[in-house]
Amino acid sequence: MASQDDLSDQELDTSTLLEKSWRRPSAQKCKTNCLRLSLLTLSLAFNAVLLGCVFLLFLRGRQPSYENGFASDLKSVRSQIRLTEYTFSGGVDLDQDGRFFVSQEGHQYVGDPTLTPGIDDAWDHLQAGLNIDLDGDDDANLTGTTYQWPDTGRYFTGLEVFHSLHCLNRLRQALYPNFYQVFSNPDDPSRHDHIGHCINHIRQALQCHADVTPMKWKRVGDKLILDTATRHTCRDFAKIHDWARQRQTRFDNIASVANGSIFIVD
Ligand SMILES: *[C@@H]1O[C@H](CO)[C@@H](O)[C@H](O)[C@H]1NC(C)=O
Ligand SMILES: *[C@@H]1O[C@H](CO)[C@@H](O)[C@H](O)[C@H]1NC(C)=O
Numbered sequence: 001m002a003s004q005d006d007l008s009d010q011e012l013d014t015s016t017l018l019e020k021s022w023r024r025p026s027a028q029k030c031k032t033n034c035l036r037l038s039l040l041t042l043s044l045a046f047n048a049v050l051l052g053c054v055f056l057l058f059l060r061g062r063q064p065s066y067e068n069g070f071a072s073d074l075k076s077v078r079s080q081i082r083l084t085e086y087t088f089s090g091g092v093d094l095d096q097d098g099r100f101f102v103s104q105e106g107h108q109y110v111g112d113p114t115l116t117p118g119i120d121d122a123w124d125h126l127q128a129g130l131n132i133d134l135d136g137d138d139d140a141n142l143t144g145t146t147y148q149w150p151d152t153g154r155y156f157t158g159l160e161v162f163h164s165l166h167c168l169n170r171l172r173q174a175l176y177p178n179f180y181q182v183f184s185n186p187d188d189p190s191r192h193d194h195i196g197h198c199i200n201h202i203r204q205a206l207q208c209h210a211d212v213t214p215m216k217w218k219r220v221g222d223k224l225i226l227d228t229a230t231r232h233t234c235r236d237f238a239k240i241h242d243w244a245r246q247r248q249t250r251f252d253n254i255a256s257v258a259n260g261s262i263f264i265v266d
Pocket of ligand 2: 259
């Protein structure tokens with residue numbers, strides 16, 4: 001005969017059994033679900049981190065830099081900027097007998113113009129981007145920032161590197177006053193201080209770019225000679241030169257320049 005205690009024990013057993021029978025699948029379900037949930041959370045977190053990294057890389061790729069360009073650079077040429085490693089040439093060296101000699105690389109840009117045919121063509125080619133015209137619909141908005149030709153509506157501009165080269169060429173020409181009459185035009189208001197202007201301009205350009213490539217010295221006999229053939233990280237000049245050359249100002253199409261009513265002072 002079952003006592004009340006027994007009954008309650010039985011009931012207890014039954015309820016425990018019931019609970020067990022209910023709990024076991026539920027616990028298993030939870031285990032499976034929890035695993036799924038954990039995996040999902042983990043995968044979501046992983047994807048978020050991955051997305052974050054991609055976004056950071058994207059931002060980094062667009063951050064103003066020597067390679068990406070800066071806000072002060074002409075916007076429409078920024079896509080042309082590439083970095084390149086370049087070894088400088090044209091250094092002074094000493095031969096085995098202690099005599100100085102200069103590397104002949106870059107010789108087309110230097111020397112006595114009467115003995116260096118083509119030297120002016122070489123410099124003219126180098127300065128291709130000194131005067132360029134841009135359309136209003138080029139992605140650089142030059143409205144109100146520079147002169148707009150009344151003839152064509154195009155904006156008269158240029159890239160600073162070419163102005164620095166132009167200044168350097170003026171200094172070179174000033175070394176041969178009997179050959180070049182660049183400063184002889186009495187209408188040129190800057191002729192008296194053009195050399196000073198160019199020295200100061202190139203000084204600032206060099207300071208602005210502050211190339212911190214280390215200098216290399218080598219000992220030859222009793223002399224320490226600077227080895228200028230060092231490797232530098234540069235913007236690829238050829239690409240920028242190409243871009244600029246395609247946009248050169250055609251002065252012969254501009255009546256006010258062609259007829260001399262506008263005189264360009266740079
Ligand atoms: C260009 O700049 C000018 C002057 O800042 C401004 O008035 C004009 O709306 C700009 N145009 C475009 C297309 O952004
Ligand atoms: C030169 O050309 C400009 C533009 O066409 C014109 O306005 C100007 O009157 C011309 N000047 C002379 C001296 O011919």
